[in-house]
Amino acid sequence: MGATGRRRVAGGRCGPRPGAGELSRLTPQQLRIARRVAEGATNREVALSLSVSTRTVDYHLRNIFATLGVRSRVELVRLVGQAEKTGAQP
Secondary structure, eight states, rough: HHHHHHHHHHHHSSSOOOGGGGGGGGGGGHHHHHHHHHTOHHHHHHHHTTTOEEEEEEEHHHHHHHTTTTSSSSHHHHHHHHHHHOOOOO
């Protein structure tokens, strides 16, 4: 097993760490959701503010995590905060 395989087994990242420019890969709706989640809103609060269902927020959030390669809201907060600080938002 190579180093990449060992990192996968250990739960580490295999590719480069996502950067602030990664937010440009999100759809406009995903970006709105990511920003609200990064501000600390719950899925229900996001749904109410965007006039969508909580299931829609769940769906988009799963895709956001997959697209950005993050595994938690904490990682998402860091990534969005980094993008806001560097001005790398779309």
